[in-house]
Amino acid sequence: MTLEIPHEPHSAFHAGEQAAQERVGVRSTLAHWGEKAIRPFFLEQHQSFFCQLPFVVASARDQEGLPWLTLLADSMGFIHSPDNTHLYLATHPIKGDALEKAFTKGAEVGLVGIELSTRRRNRTNGRIEAHDEDGITFIVSQSYGNCPQYISERDWRYVDVDESQTSVTHHQSLTARMKDWISSADTLFLASGHPDKSDPTSGVVNKGMDASHRGGAPGFVTILNDNKLVIPDYSGNNFFNTLGNLLLDPSIGLLFIDFENGSLLQLTGRAGIDWESEEIQKHPGALRLLTITIDKIVQLDGVLPLRWYLPEGIKGGLRVSNKTVESNEVTSFELVSSLGEKLPTFRAGQHLPIQLSLADKTPLLERSYSLSNSPRNDHYRISVKRESRGLGSSHLHETIQVGNIIQAKKPNGDFLLKFPTRPVVLISAGIGVTPLMSMLYEALSFNSTPSVHFFYGARNGEHAPLLTEIRNLQEKHNKVNLSVFFSQPNEHDRLNQDYDKQGRITAHAIQQQLTNLDADFYLCGPTSFLNELISGLETLGATKEQIHYEHF
Numbered sequence: 001m002t003l004e005i006p007h008e009p010h011s012a013f014h015a016g017e018q019a020a021q022e023r024v025g026v027r028s029t030l031a032h033w034g035e036k037a038i039r040p041f042f043l044e045q046h047q048s049f050f051c052q053l054p055f056v057v058a059s060a061r062d063q064e065g066l067p068w069l070t071l072l073a074d075s076m077g078f079i080h081s082p083d084n085t086h087l088y089l090a091t092h093p094i095k096g097d098a099l100e101k102a103f104t105k106g107a108e109v110g111l112v113g114i115e116l117s118t119r120r121r122n123r124t125n126g127r128i129e130a131h132d133e134d135g136i137t138f139i140v141s142q143s144y145g146n147c148p149q150y151i152s153e154r155d156w157r158y159v160d161v162d163e164s165q166t167s168v169t170h171h172q173s174l175t176a177r178m179k180d181w182i183s184s185a186d187t188l189f190l191a192s193g194h195p196d197k198s199d200p201t202s203g204v205v206n207k208g209m210d211a212s213h214r215g216g217a218p219g220f221v222t223i224l225n226d227n228k229l230v231i232p233d234y235s236g237n238n239f240f241n242t243l244g245n246l247l248l249d250p251s252i253g254l255l256f257i258d259f260e261n262g263s264l265l266q267l268t269g270r271a272g273i274d275w276e277s278e279e280i281q282k283h284p285g286a287l288r289l290l291t292i293t294i295d296k297i298v299q300l301d302g303v304l305p306l307r308w309y310l311p312e313g314i315k316g317g318l319r320v321s322n323k324t325v326e327s328n329e330v331t332s333f334e335l336v337s338s339l340g341e342k343l344p345t346f347r348a349g350q351h352l353p354i355q356l357s358l359a360d361k362t363p364l365l366e367r368s369y370s371l372s373n374s375p376r377n378d379h380y381r382i383s384v385k386r387e388s389r390g391l392g393s394s395h396l397h398e399t400i401q402v403g404n405i406i407q408a409k410k411p412n413g414d415f416l417l418k419f420p421t422r423p424v425v426l427i428s429a430g431i432g433v434t435p436l437m438s439m440l441y442e443a444l445s446f447n448s449t450p451s452v453h454f455f456y457g458a459r460n461g462e463h464a465p466l467l468t469e470i471r472n473l474q475e476k477h478n479k480v481n482l483s484v485f486f487s488q489p490n491e492h493d494r495l496n497q498d499y500d501k502q503g504r505i506t507a508h509a510i511q512q513q514l515t516n517l518d519a520d521f522y523l524c525g526p527t528s529f530l531n532e533l534i535s536g537l538e539t540l541g542a543t544k545e546q547i548h549y550e551h552f
């Protein structure tokens with residue numbers, strides 16, 4: 001396929017990904033972010049993440065070149081990482097698996113590691129460097145983290161596989177059981193790939209297979225007929241790995257997991273992308289649709305040594321005890337136990353997974369919002385920006401009132417404040433202030449914190465959530481230094497009173513305020529903001545260990 005736009009051949013993204021990014025207007029922002037976020041090696045945290053997983057989902061092509069996915073599971077510790085470019089997986093697909101013979105030397109493979117109990121996930125693409133009787137050696141081309149959005153939390157346990165209860169069957173179209181399975185699924189995985197095989201010696205690393213996770217409310221996949229499905233595409237990290245591949249090669253693999261029974265449903269077929277038809281409106285929250293024509297199916301029943309179950313949420317749910325308008329678009333909700341019990345503790349920077357019931361009989365909507373209050377409070381607080389097409393944020397703003405009960409799970413996330421032994425520098429843009437607000441409280445609760453510098457960016461005084469609260473803390477604690485940047489101040493915003501500087505926060509402006517850069521930097525805000533600030537701070541000499549951020 002020839003693409004209409006010229007593409008940058010040395011980008012972390014290939015021509016298809018760049019074309020998809022161009023189509024939605026994020027290509028230039030992503031170009032620099034890709035270089036930072038996508039690495040040709042594993043960070044230590046990603047190495048240890050993969051090594052403690054009981055399973056990974058892997059994509060590859062079969063002997064006919066068709067993409068499929070499988071789930072590779074074995075006893076704890078079956079994955080180990082001898083160095084920061086390799087994973088050894090001491091397992092093989094089972095007999096009859098669509099990818100039974102795929103993991104041979106040179107095969108392109110995509111892996112997604114996903115810890116359903118904490119909703120952490122990391123992705124990597126690469127190829128099989130070697131295989132032996134016991135397992136396969138994977139060498140990485142690209143490694144990157146993914147946010148917890150749309151992941152349904154599940155706990156898991158090992159079981160003994162009862163061979164007499166397993167079966168493998170091959171099909172050309174969906175059976176009634178498969179339709180039930182798909183129509184209740186809240187999780188699926190997609191396999192797609194660049195049509196050219198990477199030449200391992202060429203240094204071009206972005207052309208292999210991808211494995212990606214898709215999640216939504218149960219029933220988010222629509223079955224059109226025995227061979228056609230529609231999958232909504234929600235807002236994500238804008239990398240467009242899957243859609244970018246599909247622009248060049250429409251072949252696609254799908255994997256559904258029967259979590260209760262340890263069964264897999266493997267599908268392969270072709271995908272069409274609907275970028276803008278009116279049909280998209282019929283799928284709440286969808287930005288695009290993928291229409292899948294299924295060509296082949298493999299069903300593997302009872303084969304997995306794992307079973308998953310939904311974790312218990314916070315008993316009785318959370319009662320809204322306060323609702324406060326913080327700015328034009330942001331409202332805070334204070335939440336307490338509906339049973340009057342003590343809430344599970346949280347750490348500054350973590351988020352609260354909540355479930356919203358939009359209407360009777362519709363599936364629950366799962367969302368996570370950063371907690372914006374002090375971890376020492378006996379309540380939780382989330383501060384939610386209303387997004388124009390956001391179902392969760394609109395429901396919270398319009399419908400949820402004081403006294404209502406919201407179902408929630410325990411707070412989680414690993415964007416955390418380190419125990420402060422040097423100055424803490426908090427840098428926020430827009431609603432990115434929420435986890436940093438909580439970090440401000442936590443930093444002030446430690447005597448060891450030498451000082452806190454808060455660089456606060458917002459459009460103007462009408463779009464400046466939690467700023468008054470930060471000012472109040474500044475008045476009480478002489479450790480706090482605050483610099484407010486308004487990018488587009490309006491006529492009643494007063495320079496040196498309501499804000500300190502006109503324009504966006506830059507690394508240069510931060511350097512001007514700080515006497516030295518021996519500090520821990522915590523950043524939260526839009527992608528381009530993270531991009532520019534991380535590069536800027538590194539140029540000024542801050543090390544990667546000093547810079548902490550989360551990409552939501």
Ligand SMILES: NC(=O)C1=CN([C@@H]2O[C@H](COP(=O)(O)OP(=O)(O)OC[C@H]3O[C@@H](n4cnc5c(N)ncnc54)[C@H](OP(=O)(O)O)[C@@H]3O)[C@@H](O)[C@H]2O)C=CC1
Pocket residue numbers: 370385429430431432433434435457458459460486487488504505506524525526527528529530532550551552
């Ligand atoms: N836990 C997490 O990881 C969380 C992450 N977030 C992320 O934070 C983001 C906040 O978005 P939102 O409030 O909509 O942001 P906005 O688009 O409303 O922008 C907010 C402010 O940031 C400025 N800004 C934008 N780009 C840059 C840049 N490159 N450098 C410096 N300043 C910049 C804007 O300036 P201008 O007016 O010039 O555009 C504006 O002043 C979201 O993308 C969300 O994903 C939010 C909450 C929690």
